Amino acid sequence: MKLRSLAIAVAMSGAVSGLMLVTSAGNTAQAQETFEWKMVTSWPKNFPGVGQGPERLAKLVDEMSGGRLTIEVFGAGQLVPGFEVFDAVAEGTAEMGHSASYYWKGKAPAAQFFAAVPFGMNAQEMNAWLHYGGGLELWNELYDPFGVDVLVAGASGVQMAGWFNKEINSVDDLNGLKMRMPGLGGEVMSRMGVAIVNMPGGEIFTSLQSGAIDATEWIGPYNDLAFGLHQAAEYYYYPGWHEPTVMFEALINEEAWASLPADLQAILRTAARDVNQNVLDEYTARNNDALETLVNEHDVELRRLPDDVLAQAKKHSADVVAELAESSDMAKKIYDSYQAFQNKVVDYHAISEQAYYNARNPEGDTTSE
Template identity: 65%
Template sequence: MKRRDFINKASVGALVAGSSVLVPGVAHAQAKFKWKMVTAWPKNFPGLGVGANLLAQLINEMSGGRIKVKVYGANELVPAFEVFDAVSKGTAQMGHSGAYYWKGKNEATQFFSSVPFGLTAQEMNAWLYYGGGMELWRELYAPFNLIPLAAGNTGVQMAGWFNREIKTVDDLKGLKMRIPGLGGEVLRRAGGTTVNIPGGELFTSLQSGALDATEWVGPYNDLAFGFYKVAKYYYYPGWHEPGSTLEAIINKQAFNELPADLQSIVTAACKAVNMDMLSDYTARNNQALETLVNKHGVQLKALPDDVLRKLKQLSEEVVLELANKDPMAKKIYTSFNQFRTQVSHWSALSEQAFLKARALV
């Protein structure tokens, strides 16, 4: 709490000092704005839902109450998969979700959540903030009357919960699995059947046999959902989501109605939550994993190398096909792929090499 209080006070102080130069902004300083935030997550759900709550709290506090954001969980105001439309139409001023849910609007949205075998959280943030990714994201969402901002990251996820062992590529054939985005298309090409349903329905679907497997996020969230009660095997690594960005989407008219200092507050709050959520997951995932394994007897398993090789091959095919669908997708893919190539060299010499050295006995 001390760290967040410091961030809040420092941000407010800087913004107030800056706004004193803008004499015309005095009238705006008295204006009050009430926003609704709709989310794709169950209300107060650990990590994702809590991240949305924190975003609303920071905007409220940093603005000195000039923007009051009320958070609605999935199905409280609109269903989980209607967040995009609700914000686009102005039913709500803000949303919190994942960009890969909107592939029906434009398949290129998936680049801004997570790409199989793509970028880690650190690399994704680097592309968005300093590699041109954010500008492309805004360009993609502009026709929908939306402004996107990164507002959370789960880090590397788990491959998921399975009710059958995965020993070879053939074991993926006929597998009914909840897996969204590009990862879902990869699994389909490997012979599986993909299903995309909201998180709140996953437990009962596994319990009833409607699903053979599901991915969700990682131990922190998966423990909260109780998947260990209805699935036997817990697989890693999360090849399909190596650094999943969560998004805040803002209605363009609502954002433009704000004075410049409040626009900066909203933007800064999203950046703060983007960092905070990743820290939260990094701190809590292993604690939750130990509970799953030691208390609940979960069988933790690694996907075999030959399965990962096949999934990587299919992933490259799927992403390249997406890139060739239209000029905008190609533009985004080119930027993403070029950045992945160059940042991978540094990651290999820094993070990867250090982690290998740290593991030496």
């Protein structure tokens, strides 16, 4: 009996070892499965800041995955036009996209809440809402019917009000101007007498230079200098009331996302979080130097928007945002979450961020020690 029991034990041990080898081989084969993706963007290839974000994301994913997931990045117009990024991802033409959600207002008007809300939350506040206030879950819920998932992948910070070919001394000076401005800010400006024109970034300079438009906003000094907008317009206005930040999005085809093993999904999420902060850091670091170059080397006229323009913009912004919130149940759901979070963070920032700025820079003093 002992010999028989020993033989059975040895046989069972061999079977278990064999099963472990087969399982291990299967896991190894799965771990080594590779994926080659395409990412289309709404930006010129390798454009500073926002255009570098998707390049960094692709590089990080390649490095962290050991080459198991590679992403080829296409600039606007290389594979699809900049304004067709969402459709390309939804239809599977590309597995990923990098863009800004207000470009899809014709498909999902409430998407504008996730890009920029005039007089709304800044980058720090938006990141908090998206990652800790339920905003990102709502963003994904909005895109679910299109078969698209989304990760946050960059922020511009507070932008500039824009470039103008004439002085703006009052609201009346806006009447009849043709201006490139997307999203909710564009709707606000249209109610102030501006004819709004939408176009991808790559078309802005020639349109402004030729007189097809009289004014434009883009992002801020770093990108505006790169586009050479100072060669096409004389006056540079602030503050960027219309875009206290733009949050950039990494769009992912739902089926492509589901095809990834869990570790590659985690790598992609981690890379997006890195890029999200990195893009904002780069803008914060580069904008001031670029602004000094524009003013000191290119004699750009830096102007603050008149108080009556800002007051009118704020009034119309409240109406535009309220109307969007009432346009659908989903829009109302997103707006309620956004507004509740903004109310809380504004209360805290009044005694933290804003109080510190006021103490650091007394009224009328815009210099630092």
